[in-house]
Every structure is written in structure tokens, then in C-alpha cells.
Amino acid sequence: MGTTxxxxxxxxxxxxxxxxxxxxxxTLEGVQTLVSxxxxxxxxxxxxxxxxxVPLELDRSICDLLAELRHWSHLTDGTFDPAVGxxxxxxxxxxxxxxAADADIRNxxxxxxxSLLTVYPGSDGCRAxxxxxxxxxxxxxxxxxxxxxxxxxxxxxxxxxMINGGGQVAVxxxxxxxxxxxxxxxxxxxxxxxxxxxxxxxxxxxxxxxSESDVTVHTVGGNGARIGHIVDPRTGxxxxxxxxxxxWHSDPLTADILSTALYIMGVERALRFANRHSLAxxxxxxxxxxxxxxxxxxxxxxxxxxxxxxxxxVLSPSPDL
Numbered sequence: 001m002g003t004t005x006x007x008x009x010x011x012x013x014x015x016x017x018x019x020x021x022x023x024x025x026x027t028l029e030g031v032q033t034l035v036s037x038x039x040x041x042x043x044x045x046x047x048x049x050x051x052x053x054v055p056l057e058l059d060r061s062i063c064d065l066l067a068e069l070r071h072w073s074h075l076t077d078g079t080f081d082p083a084v085g086x087x088x089x090x091x092x093x094x095x096x097x098x099x100a101a102d103a104d105i106r107n108x109x110x111x112x113x114x115s116l117l118t119v120y121p122g123s124d125g126c127r128a129x130x131x132x133x134x135x136x137x138x139x140x141x142x143x144x145x146x147x148x149x150x151x152x153x154x155x156x157x158x159x160x161x162m163i164n165g166g167g168q169v170a171v172x173x174x175x176x177x178x179x180x181x182x183x184x185x186x187x188x189x190x191x192x193x194x195x196x197x198x199x200x201x202x203x204x205x206x207x208x209x210x211s212e213s214d215v216t217v218h219t220v221g222g223n224g225a226r227i228g229h230i231v232d233p234r235t236g237x238x239x240x241x242x243x244x245x246x247x248w249h250s251d252p253l254t255a256d257i258l259s260t261a262l263y264i265m266g267v268e269r270a271l272r273f274a275n276r277h278s279l280a281x282x283x284x285x286x287x288x289x290x291x292x293x294x295x296x297x298x299x300x301x302x303x304x305x306x307x308x309x310x311x312x313x314v315l316s317p318s319p320d321l
Contacts, residue, residue, distance in 0.1 A: 003166040010176050011159045020159055024150055031146040037138050047128055048135045055120060055127035063126035070114050072257045080261035081233035085135025086111040088231060091238060097227050105236040143168045144256025147204055170204040170252050187291060188244040188284050195284055195291050198303045204252035206259040209244030232264050239264050248280040271296060
């Protein structure tokens, strides 16, 4: 999926632990061959190349995934929409970042959006046709698909494990002699500096932010312009925010999708959305040498249960971090 993945497990014997890690890797690789747009032969890559108006036969799992992606696009009022490949191209976010001209943004917007995809369900699979020149990008959901499959394959057996997919973590079971895995949420501007450490017994934590991944484009005669690496599907423009958004959910795909959607929404709307839908969401905003923590009710109940803690605490990282 274009990122580095680390896996950790505990087992009674080394050979059994290695076997489990190999099974997890095979699961992730299997998902990659289906949905990763970094793989030219994947189902979604084939769909992206399919001539406009010509239906393509797809695997049943892709049919279900496309329906789910459309559902989340509708529920989030378009802050999540994976058919933003043309906008990503306009800004050069996966090649050489640049400032997109207004005309290029308008052109890319006309070739974006899940509304330009028609799916025809079938008994064993489906057919899908692009009605416009869209390109689906997996950046906001690909890791979630892989981690969801890993969790579903592990629920009936296996040793405890944790997968860290660079911005998203999923856990199964608990480490020996512990009740939960310790998973940190990093400082929005420095991934090496943890701000909060959560005790995770299950599910997945996905984080979206811009301070580290955003880039600066230098123009002739200019001082440089910062470009966010996450594009708002509604405006066609990259989002610029100092705040990171972390979402915990029992389903990794839901966590992955919502971390992006809520990041695009902005702090106030994201918190309202999270509380309205009982989602566990935490937002971190740098404030000088401190970090402002804003959490939804569900996140506070699950991970910040100390009732003496203020609703929106301000944390100062310890000197040894």
C-alpha cells in the first residue's frame, strides 16, 4: 500500500510465532493484490484503467467494498471519497508536489467522485463501470482493508499480535502477563514523540495528520507554499491543519476511513460528528510546547476514564521524550 508495515507476535515456540507472522503477511499481500493501486494488476487498478462506460467484471469482495465506500462517502457528506486520484495528480502529491492552477483543479473535480462509478450487482460478483474519468486511490482506506482481513482471520485461533502500518495499528489478543497492548498517539508535528499512550485490547487505531507529511513547494520569486498531503474531495484543495485526528474502532476499515474524513471536517465538526455517532475520536493540537487534547465522549470513556481529568486537557510532553 506504499507504506512500511511492522508485525509483532508472542508464541510458545519460535516456529509457531514465525508461522503466524507468515500467515499475517500472506493475508496482507492477498489484500494488496485485490485493492492496492500500487499494484498494476489489482482489481482496483484494472478498474481505474477500464475504458469509460465499459463494465468490468470484479470479484465479489470488491463489489461489497465499493458499496461500503459509497456508504461512507454519503454519511460523511463527501469528506471521504476515494475517487480523488485526478486531484492527487493535479497537485502531484504522489510524484512531484506542485501548486495546481485553478483551471486544473476544476478539471480534476469534474473527473472525481464515487458518483461517477456505477456498479451492477450479480450473483457471484459484479460489474462496475466508470461513467467519468475517475481514478480511485486507496490512501484513505487500503490499510484498513488489509487490517480488517487480518483481524477476521485471527479471531478463532492464533497467538496475540500487533500490526503497525504507519499511521494505523491493529491488535489481536493481549501480550503475555498484560491486559492490553500499549499503543501511543504521537505529537502532531513529530511522530517520534508520544503524547498519549492507550491500552488497546482489540480493534484498530488510525491517525491522520499533516504537520509531518505536508510539503513546501518553492516558486519563482516566492517564499514557498505549504501543501497538505490530504485532499478535500469537495473543494479539490489540500487540507492544511496542525491538528491530528485519531480514531479507534473495532473495525480497522472504519477507523481508517473516519480518520481521514474527520481530519478534513475540522476540529469542531469532527467532534460533533464523533459524539453524534458514538465514535472514539481524539484530536491533538500543538500549542507552543504543549498539546491540547480534545476527545469525544466515547474515547474519553474507553481510554481516559479518570473523571478528574478535564474534558480538554493540555499536556506538556515530559523532558525525556
